[in-house]
Amino acid sequence: xxxxxxxxxxxxxxxxxxxxxxxxxxxxxxxxxxxxxxxxxxxxxxxxxxxxxxxxxxxxxxxxxxxxxxxxxxxxxxxxxxxxxxxxxxxxxxx
Numbered sequence: 113x114x115x116x117x118x119x120x121x122x123x124x125x126x127x128x129x130x131x132x133x134x135x136x137x138x139x140x141x142x143x144x145x146x147x148x149x150x151x152x153x154x155x156x157x158x159x160x161x162x163x164x165x166x167x168x169x170x171x172x173x174x175x176x177x178x179x180x181x182x183x184x185x186x187x188x189x190x191x192x193x194x195x196x197x198x199x200x201x202x203x204x205x206x207x
Contacts, residue, residue, distance in 0.1 A: 114204040119152035122202045127154050130181055133196075134172040135165055145195070152202040160194045171198070 127149050133141040133156070146157035160168060168188040173181040182200065 116152065119202045119204070120149065123149045123152045123154050123200070126181070126200055126202070129175045130154070130156065130173050131176045132174055133158055133198075134170075134174055135160060135168055136170050137172070139165055154200040154202075156196075156198040156200075158196055158198075160188075160190055160196055162190050162192050162194070165190050171196070173198075173200075 127147065130147070131142065135141065141158050141160070144156055144158050146155055148155055156173075166189070168186055168190060171184045171186055173183075175181060188194070
């Protein structure tokens with residue numbers, strides 16, 4: 113069993129690495145309403161402005177240099193400014 117302190121450390125590491133959200137491969141978001149770790153969970157809250165994006169089909173998380181950390185295909189129509197709540201959970205899987 114992996115200790116909760118270690119899982120928290122991995123979540124903190126991911127938090128330090130994530131620097132931006134890239135929507136549909138070209139619109140970058142660097143301002144987070146919330147970017148914090150609780151236990152082994154990283155929470156990211158950010159606004160997708162309707163004035164810039166009408167449909168979200170891809171959400172990527174990248175580091176400062178643009179290297180991909182996470183990629184998620186989605187289908188999200190944006191008719192007004194939209195708050196996205198995204199989480200990354202670090203956990204042990206036993207098979």
